Amino acid sequence: MSFLTGLLRLRRGPWEMLATILIALGVVMLMQPFALALFTWSFPVTLVGTVMFIITSHFPE
Amino acid sequence: MSDPMAHRIAAATPPALAHRIRGLSDRAIAWVFVAPTIFLLLAVNIFPLIWTIRLSLTDFRTNRPNNPVKFVGIENYRKILTDADTWLSLQATAHFLIWTIVLQVVIGFALAYLINKKFRGNDLWTTLIVLPMMLSPAVVGNFWTFLYQPQIGLFNYVIAFFTGADPSSFSMIGEVGLAPWAIVIVDTWMWTPFVMLICLAGLRSIPPSIYEAAECDRASKWRQFWTITIPMVLPFLMLAVLFRGIENFKMFDLVVQLTGGGPGATTQLVSIDLKREAFEKWRTGYASAYAVILFVTVFGLASIYVKALNKVKDR
Numbered sequence: 001m002s003f004l005t006g007l008l009r010l011r012r013g014p015w016e017m018l019a020t021i022l023i024a025l026g027v028v029m030l031m032q033p034f035a036l037a038l039f040t041w042s043f044p045v046t047l048v049g050t051v052m053f054i055i056t057s058h059f060p061e
Numbered sequence: 062m063s064d065p066m067a068h069r070i071a072a073a074t075p076p077a078l079a080h081r082i083r084g085l086s087d088r089a090i091a092w093v094f095v096a097p098t099i100f101l102l103l104a105v106n107i108f109p110l111i112w113t114i115r116l117s118l119t120d121f122r123t124n125r126p127n128n129p130v131k132f133v134g135i136e137n138y139r140k141i142l143t144d145a146d147t148w149l150s151l152q153a154t155a156h157f158l159i160w161t162i163v164l165q166v167v168i169g170f171a172l173a174y175l176i177n178k179k180f181r182g183n184d185l186w187t188t189l190i191v192l193p194m195m196l197s198p199a200v201v202g203n204f205w206t207f208l209y210q211p212q213i214g215l216f217n218y219v220i221a222f223f224t225g226a227d228p229s230s231f232s233m234i235g236e237v238g239l240a241p242w243a244i245v246i247v248d249t250w251m252w253t254p255f256v257m258l259i260c261l262a263g264l265r266s267i268p269p270s271i272y273e274a275a276e277c278d279r280a281s282k283w284r285q286f287w288t289i290t291i292p293m294v295l296p297f298l299m300l301a302v303l304f305r306g307i308e309n310f311k312m313f314d315l316v317v318q319l320t321g322g323g324p325g326a327t328t329q330l331v332s333i334d335l336k337r338e339a340f341e342k343w344r345t346g347y348a349s350a351y352a353v354i355l356f357v358t359v360f361g362l363a364s365i366y367v368k369a370l371n372k373v374k375d376r
Contacts, residue, residue: 016368023361030358031155039151040142043354050361 015056022049110356117350124343137350147351149326150334156241157248157316157330158309162302164249169256170298174290176257177264187261194254202318205247209233209319234320240328244316248309256301263297264290292376299370303363310359331355 006014026046029038071079085093117137121130141147176187193201208216209232217228233243267289275285313332316322322329322337335355339348 020365020368023365027358027362031151033152036143036145036148039148043138043142043357046361047357050357050364053361053364 010059012056012059012061015059016053019049019053019056022046022052025049113349113352113356116346117353119346121346121349122343123339123345133346137347138354140347141351141354146326147334150329150331153241153326153328154310154330157245157312157328158306160242160245161248161252161309162305164245165253165256165305166298166302168249169253169301170260170294172253172257173260173264176261190257191254193251196251198251198315199318201247201251202315205243205319206234209243211235235324237324237327240320240324244319244328247319248312248315251315252305252308256305259297259301259304260294263294266297267293296370296374299366299373303366303370306366307359307363310355 003014003017007018022045026042026044026049029042029045032038118132118134119130120133120137122128172190176183176190205216208214211217211229211232214228214233216233217231220226220231221228231239233239233246271289271293272285275289280288311332312330313336316328316330317333320328322333326334331351335348335351338344338351
């Protein structure tokens with residue numbers, strides 16, 4: 001619940017957490033050996049996560 | 062006390078220049094000092110990055126510089142991300158990355174823990190262990206190809222000695238199933254000493270008084286290890302993982318020398334694949350898109366890793 005509140009109030013912690021999850025997910029999708037479709041969508045996910053991380057690191061604590 | 066050299070330099074400075082320098086504010090002088098670095102950073106890092114992103118959206122080929130360059134949008138990215146061979150290269154890189162880091166951290170930490178104990182010949186052993194790290198990757202790749210030779214290679218004879226198998230019955234760099242492990246073994250052999258040195262620095266930075274206090278509290282060695290040693294060495298370990306992770310993600314020379322990416326494409330890591338696209342097939346636009354994808358991946362990973370490292374250090 002506090003996570004969602006933090007997201008709505010544009011707090012750094014939850015947004016950075018979300019960006020981190022996206023980056024990690026993107027990297028796993030890029031290197032996993034199971035589905036080509038996941039590989040195809042890995043870069044957009046990583047890119048969104050990375051850009052989000054750069055932006056949200058300037059949000060207030 | 063005045064410096065005669067400074068006086069001589071001041072006297073030799075042309076009056077007009079001296080007046081101009083004296084007239085600069087602190088902020089302007091700071092900019093004068095920082096400007097060369099900023100210029101170099103822009104010229105060497107930022108400009109090539111922007112140029113690569115621009116090229117990644119075109120069909121430019123370096124071997125045909127006079128051909129008209131066509132803007133293709135995200136077509137290069139689409140091709141890369143639907144290419145099964147590129148996917149295999151990334152899987153090979155993941156295998157190499159995960160296993161080298163796991164083995165190097167476990168063995169490197171174990172060696173550092175042993176070397177940290179006082180014993181006779183401690184310095185000699187440290188020097189011997191660190192030796193592989195000082196060799197050139199090209200040399201290491203070359204002599205390990207000899208060690209891996211099925212007929213005359215020492216490696217095969219050692220394995221045969223322990224398993225009873227025929228030394229010439231397997232080829233570490235010639236078999237699809239063994240080649241990925243061959244490059245993992247060589248990289249681990251070469252770079253474990255680096256991780257060991259970083260862990261050793263971490264172990265030696267722990268004040269003995271903490272262990273003494275733990276002894277007074279009757280904490281067992283096992284508990285001391287998990288509650289003192291590991292938490293205090295963790296930032297160092299994480300640094301080692303960061304260094305080795307970035308280095309191995311762009312691993313090229315050692316693997317090219319050892320297997321050349323083969324057999325088939327089983328050891329074709331992303332850096333080798335990228336080099337082939339850029340300088341053998343001359344698909345510069347495609348290779349630029351490939352490089353951008355890898356850059357974003359490493360940049361994203363490094364960002365979250367540095368954040369985690371700072372958190373561990375702040376604890």
